[in-house]
Amino acid sequence: MPPLPAKLAIVGGGPSAFYVASRLLSLVPHANPSLRVHLFDSLWAPHGLVRYGVAPDHPEVKNCTSKFDQAAADPRFRFFGNVHVGSASPTSISHAHPLPLSSLLQNYTHVLFANGCTLPILHPAIPPSPRCIPALSLVHWYTRHPSNPPPPALDKITHLTLIGNGNVSLDVARMLLTPPSALKKYDVPEHVLDVLSRSALQHVSIIGRRGPLEAAFANKELREMMHLPDASMLPLDSPLLTFPEGTTLSRQQRRTMELLHKGSQSRFGTTQKTWSLDFYRMPTALTPCPPSAETTKLTLAHTVLDPSTGRAILTDQTSTLSTSLVVTSLGFHVDPTTVFFDPSSGHLRARGGRILSESGIPLKNMYASGWTANGAKGVLATTMMDAYAVADTILSDIVSHGAANAETTPGGEYGSEAVPDTLIPNLAPHPEDPPEEIQQGIMDGLVTQYHDWNLVDSEEVRRGALLGKERERMCWEDARNFLSLSRHHGR
Amino acid sequence: MRLVVRTCLLLSRPPPDHPTLAPRHGNITRPTPGTGITLHFKDHKGNLIKTIKANEGDDILSLAHEWDIDLEGACDGSIACSTCHIILPPEHYDQLPEPSDDENDMLDLAFGLTDTSRLGCQVHVTKDMDGTEIRLPSATRNMFVDGKKPTHH
Numbered sequence: 001m002p003p004l005p006a007k008l009a010i011v012g013g014g015p016s017a018f019y020v021a022s023r024l025l026s027l028v029p030h031a032n033p034s035l036r037v038h039l040f041d042s043l044w045a046p047h048g049l050v051r052y053g054v055a056p057d058h059p060e061v062k063n064c065t066s067k068f069d070q071a072a073a074d075p076r077f078r079f080f081g082n083v084h085v086g087s088a089s090p091t092s093i094s095h096a097h098p099l100p101l102s103s104l105l106q107n108y109t110h111v112l113f114a115n116g117c118t119l120p121i122l123h124p125a126i127p128p129s130p131r132c133i134p135a136l137s138l139v140h141w142y143t144r145h146p147s148n149p150p151p152p153a154l155d156k157i158t159h160l161t162l163i164g165n166g167n168v169s170l171d172v173a174r175m176l177l178t179p180p181s182a183l184k185k186y187d188v189p190e191h192v193l194d195v196l197s198r199s200a201l202q203h204v205s206i207i208g209r210r211g212p213l214e215a216a217f218a219n220k221e222l223r224e225m226m227h228l229p230d231a232s233m234l235p236l237d238s239p240l241l242t243f244p245e246g247t248t249l250s251r252q253q254r255r256t257m258e259l260l261h262k263g264s265q266s267r268f269g270t271t272q273k274t275w276s277l278d279f280y281r282m283p284t285a286l287t288p289c290p291p292s293a294e295t296t297k298l299t300l301a302h303t304v305l306d307p308s309t310g311r312a313i314l315t316d317q318t319s320t321l322s323t324s325l326v327v328t329s330l331g332f333h334v335d336p337t338t339v340f341f342d343p344s345s346g347h348l349r350a351r352g353g354r355i356l357s358e359s360g361i362p363l364k365n366m367y368a369s370g371w372t373a374n375g376a377k378g379v380l381a382t383t384m385m386d387a388y389a390v391a392d393t394i395l396s397d398i399v400s401h402g403a404a405n406a407e408t409t410p411g412g413e414y415g416s417e418a419v420p421d422t423l424i425p426n427l428a429p430h431p432e433d434p435p436e437e438i439q440q441g442i443m444d445g446l447v448t449q450y451h452d453w454n455l456v457d458s459e460e461v462r463r464g465a466l467l468g469k470e471r472e473r474m475c476w477e478d479a480r481n482f483l484s485l486s487r488h489h490g491r
Numbered sequence: 492m493r494l495v496v497r498t499c500l501l502l503s504r505p506p507p508d509h510p511t512l513a514p515r516h517g518n519i520t521r522p523t524p525g526t527g528i529t530l531h532f533k534d535h536k537g538n539l540i541k542t543i544k545a546n547e548g549d550d551i552l553s554l555a556h557e558w559d560i561d562l563e564g565a566c567d568g569s570i571a572c573s574t575c576h577i578i579l580p581p582e583h584y585d586q587l588p589e590p591s592d593d594e595n596d597m598l599d600l601a602f603g604l605t606d607t608s609r610l611g612c613q614v615h616v617t618k619d620m621d622g623t624e625i626r627l628p629s630a631t632r633n634m635f636v637d638g639k640k641p642t643h644h
């Protein structure tokens with residue numbers, strides 16, 4: 001007996017979602033078993049962090065979208081943007097069209113969560129305030145993310161402190177220290193270039209609670225900092241560059257140390273802007289100050305590395321730093337309102353690509369991939385390999401069990417535990433159609449599809465070309481108006 | 492149609508009858524049958540994926556695409572990702588020009604890095620490479636549903 005049709009809903013529209021979709025569509029022939037893959041993205045534009053995370057001066061990283069476009073051209077694939085899946089949970093995107101999880105489960109045989117880690121990890125000692133913002137706000141600002149954060153007051157900021165030294169931190173530092181004239185050919189929105197051109201920034205401090213060997217940045221991003229045309233690095237004190245005899249460095253650490261030894265291409269003091277890597281420091285307090293004050297005081301505890309645990313431990317020494325703005329860049333976690341969220345890990349309860357019940361039993365036909373399953377770590381290649389493995393898991397379920405088997409084993413075959421009916425996908429939904437809410441959203445012009453994105457994509461590139469740049473991004477209002485006009489003109 | 496599941500190491504299509512009819516990816520032209528430099532692609536366990544023929548100067552990523560070997564090039568060969576990570580035998584690794592800083596920066600992040608790892612997009616075939624084994628650390632066993640040729644994505 002041939003398996004019943006498989007109709008997969010993927011929550012999320014970033015690289016993990018697209019790599020899973022692409023893999024499945026390429027491995028399953030068109031005729032049998034019948035396969036449908038529908039993506040639901042909370043943002044109106046697809047590609048997740050490739051569009052709204054990758055730094056504008058890294059355009060090559062975005063080349064992966066050509067593969068996503070190919071997957072989207074498959075007639076079995078559909079994309080629904082600006083759709084928030086879940087109960088009436090809070091979302092930073094006020095215009096997102098709601099779709100209850102129950103509706104998704106009624107309309108699909110298989111459900112994959114690939115919706116990433118969307119919220120920044122905050123620092124317990126320095127909560128968000130007008131003087132302390134997450135790096136994600138700046139990334140969302142320069143990528144014109146639909147959450148639409150306010151621009152930083154760069155005309156008043158002379159000293160900026162980044163807490164955390166991963167690649168997001170270095171991306172932000174590089175964007176703020178690169179001359180706007182060097183950025184304008186890239187995919188940087190005009191209003192961002194305007195703010196950058198009025199920048200009064202003189203110094204960026206990048207704080208790490210441990211030492212150079214534990215730094216989270218990659219060598220590519222460190223090398224780019226060293227090569228900034230108009231910014232130089234404060235040389236590191238030599239004790240930071242020496243290690244006890246017998247320390248063995250990995251290849252990556254050895255290359256990092258070479259870069260740190262050499263220092264920046266421009267000698268410190270010969271440039272208008274400067275930056276520093278401040279190791280073994282941990283913020284403990286940010287002194288409140290009136291909005292008119294140019295700077296405020298950030299208290300930093302000095303740390304040492306505990307050789308047995310590899311963790312930073314506090315010493316009794318502290319120092320203070322006068323800074324205009326503190327930007328925390330400490331990683332990301334899954335939105336805790338997401339179903340299956342595991343507070344202990346900060347991501348979903350999942351193992352081997354399968355969603356787990358609270359007692360750790362894999363749920364039938366429910367999957368998770370990418371950052372939402374594994375936490376916010378790894379490069380694109382990591383996400384791709386994980387996605388391919390999860391796609392293989394889904395495919396093995398589709399072909400070996402078939403949806404038909406499930407009818408005889410209510411609650412799943414993985415254990416005797418009763419799984420609530422509300423968490424089991426439908427075995428025989430409508431073979432083609434998305435949920436009714438989505439069909440209505442499309443009619444109302446609130447839900448975008450991939451052909452809408454293709455139109456916006458070309459138009460953004462066209463508008464960019466007029467300005468001599470890679471593209472000029474639209475916000476949701478622009479896109480909505482543009483798409484409505486396009487439909488009107490029958491384009 | 493009866494559904495058959497086959498586990499298979501490669502997604503192959505028959506070679507073209509004549510080299511001039513060969514589809515082109517990344518400016519690769521297949522050598523005339525009986526000529527060319529022989530390369531053996533293997534998975535991370537050393538299982539043979541496919542033996543192919545290359546021309547001098549071809550890069551490994553483009554060759555993999557031309558011969559339908561599962562090697563990804565997410566950044567299209569612009570040294571901005573590590574998806575085309577390959578592992579060479581030491582004797583062939585040593586014959587190649589040193590990797591650039593940019594390539595080494597990406598290799599730092601590659602899965603299963605070895606002392607003889609390179610990015611496939613940066614390795615160009617030389618005559619000395621005849622008979623070389625190229626390992627793909629990211630290659631997985633592809634299961635697909637039999638009966639139809641898989642499509643390309």
